[in-house]
Amino acid sequence: MTRKIALDPYVVDVLMRDLVGHDRTPSAFLVYLWLWARTDGGQRRFAASLSAIALETGLSKSSVQNSVRQLTTRRKLLAITRTGATNPPVYEVLTPWVRVQT
Template identity: 80%
Template sequence: MTRKIELDPYVVDILMRDLVGHDHTPSAFLVYLWLWARTDGGRRRFAASLAGIALETGLSKSSVQNAVRQLTNRRHLIDVTRDGPTTPPIYQVLKPWVRAPAAG
């Protein structure tokens, strides 16, 4: 079954160039896209193991681990939490370029 995902233009116009060209981490861009699709563009959270992401993206587990580290610690583009020590991480895609409406 083919499904359609809608990307924010920022993801293709700016983020791709930053991660692939500037940071030299195309795996981080691929993982971000994969998570974007699984979280409906950040509208929900998604649990997945590193091995599961590796299998789905075609990357090695260590490449996924480095990509998650890049997206979490350096770029702050995803949030990762855990419900417990033996559960898979829960991912939330962040969109720091989208400003929340001002309260007032």
């Protein structure tokens, strides 16, 4: 089944270049895109294990683990909530470049 997702132009125009070219972490960009699609561009949260993300993206589990670390700690593009020791983490895609209208 093919489905369409809308990407914020910033993701392709700036974030891709930053993660792939500058940080040399193309796997982080793939993980971010995969989570972007699952969260409808950050509109909702999504629970997934590292193994599930690895399987779906074609990356190794250690690459996904390093990517998630890069996206949460260094780039602040993901927020993770853990609901229990045996439950998969819940990911929230952050879009710090978007200003909230008040």
